[in-house]
Amino acid sequence: MMKILCKFGLVWLFVALCAACDDHETPQDVVMQKGLPLSGSQEFPAKQTQATGWADVSYNKTTHMLTFTLNWANLTDVPTGAHIHGTAARGSNAGIKFDFFAAVPRTTTGSYSSSVPVDGTSLNESDLLNGLYYFNIHTSVNPGGEIRGQIEFYDQPHVVVKKGIPLTGLQQVPPVSTVSWGTVDVMYNKSTHLLSYFIKWQDLTATPTGAHIHGTATRGANAGIQHDFFTNFPKTRSGEYSNSVMVDGVKIKEAELLNGLYYFNIHNIIHPAGEIRGQIEF
Template identity: 80%
Template sequence: MMKVLCKFGMVCLLVMLFAGCEDHETPQDVVRQNGLPLSGSQEFPARQTGASGWADVSYNKTTHMLTFTLNWANLTGIPTGAHIHGTAARGSNAGIKFDFFKDIPQTQSGSYSTSVLVDGSKINEADLLNGLYYFNIHTPMNGGGEIRGQIEFYDQPHIVVKKGLVLTGMQQVPAVSTNASGTVDVMYNKSTHLLSYFIKWKDLTGTPTGSHIHGTAAKGANAGIQHDFFPNFPRDLAGEYSNSVMVDGVKIKETELLNGLYYFNIHNIIYPGGEIRAQIEW
């Protein structure tokens, strides 16, 4: 009888231990984001490079460990630095918070995985979950960084995201017949009131002379400039650009933004009123 009770007790203990482990790794504890892109266009200022990369990241709110796998390809040279930088939104730079360069493969293409403690000092949890840190890989030709990737977790209640908003001439008012096109990925953080965006375009008929967010206007109507991001915008017929803007309640208002009353516009000398446009709709 005692042997039976001992065996039963051991089973109960094992069940309790396994249950505790499962509770420790509940979905509420961990946030993940796979396939975060790294590119020269996310550098500030943007870099022209054929290099690219991506990152898979996860953060455990109980252990405070940030785990990531970083992949890169076709760098212009052997890496000279690899870090997490912060705090900075898209379109701004910041200092090094975690240096993992000594451990990565010293190759132009490679992969690396590790973890870092979010200690509240060098890396802060709230800032991490608000997308204010980024990966950066440096090379001899690009000492300030050749490819960069913002660390963003989209599946959170205070984040709204829309991928692949289409830039077309037909959205212009009046409509424009053009082969130019593009896409915009947008993310709005209701806690920080930051609107972040990543814009791609191709086949413009002329060198850009302006690039803005306009509002407030629904589809089929025009409005004035509320955010001018042309000063650092590449003067290319095709390209990519990343930045962010504060939804300050004056130039850009949250309610109007979430109701689709702002739009991106790229202008040139042939189409001074705008060649391609994309309404910001969620």
Template identity: 35%
Template sequence: MGTQLKKGLATLALLAACGAAQADPQVFNAALSGAAEAPPNGSAATGDVTVLFDIDNHYMTIAASFTDLEGLSGAAHIHCCTAVPGDGNAGVATMLPTFTGFPANETSGSYASFFDTSQASFWNPSFLANHGGTTAGAEAALMAGLNAGAAYFNIHSSVYPSGEIRGFLAAPIPEPAQILMLLAGLPLLFLRKREN
């Protein structure tokens, strides 16, 4: 096989891998607690959330559960973006007064929903205005905040109206199969570099 053909195949393989990675929805998880609030509170409530955000196809899915709130559930949002990743407070990025259909007046519950992020109604009007007044600007800002660890999911309650439990959203650690797939591309890079 000629050197140019090998280089071309290696380049195509890398471009395909990069293109596939960009097109895939991104997943972010968080464990929710009162200790993660700012300032922390004494709530023994817990919860978890998984957010799947596909910025290319303009949708987000949210799956959350919570248990043992001291107050009754009132609202849930994604807040973005804190000045320091994993710390501090930020304004609400998503719809007001709460996610459509989020369980109200409950101490425990679960939630799952799908949202079209190309709709202005998904966004807090202030967040939208602060990011160019477009849904594309809001999507890009939230994705940047999520990737930076500067966005959090918050559940507000009657006892803790500013937030009873929250957690900063983070991408999960890659599965072993994903790591192996990434490592599989290293020989192509090595081969390409060696031939240059």
């Protein structure tokens, strides 16, 4: 019996040691985000391109190193520039902070990995963790940038995220019968008070004549415009768009936002009150 207990004791000791090793191999000071999208729709103004891409990023708060892997496909031409830009939220542009073009493959489809110190000068840790830098790949066809991807870390206590919020005609008041649909990804940063969003839509019955955030209103009720983002919104029946807005406590208030009292609405000439709507609910 004692031999059996000893064997079980050794087994549990081995399991505990392995668990301790796993904890050690996953540092608590590292934040990661995989699959950040790169697209022409994130450029400002948005670019029409078949190119796509994604980024995996990791930041170590102890070594202050940002490590990343970029993947891209179907650029209109080989890259003529590749950088991290900042500081800028979605829907605005900024200068180059880290130029890694020299080592990037000159291919329309490719991959590249590198690291950069977050030194407090070119790159600042607070701005990085608040989503104020972005990747940009430039080409001769789109010298200002063909695909862009915001560097955002979602798993942080001051960040709330909701992906795939549906945009439908049935959410309109009164409901609209339409084959059109869409989705919205939203991220709210409680430190910067920025609401960032990435909206996609398909098969509107006519080109958009308005695109807004409305509030305050629950599902089943209507309200006025609080954020008009139509100026740079693509005037296409299907498309994508990315932007951000300050939750300033006047037009948009934090408590009402987190309680689901604002909604996206896309309007057109056939449905002037809105064809598809999506309630912002975290």
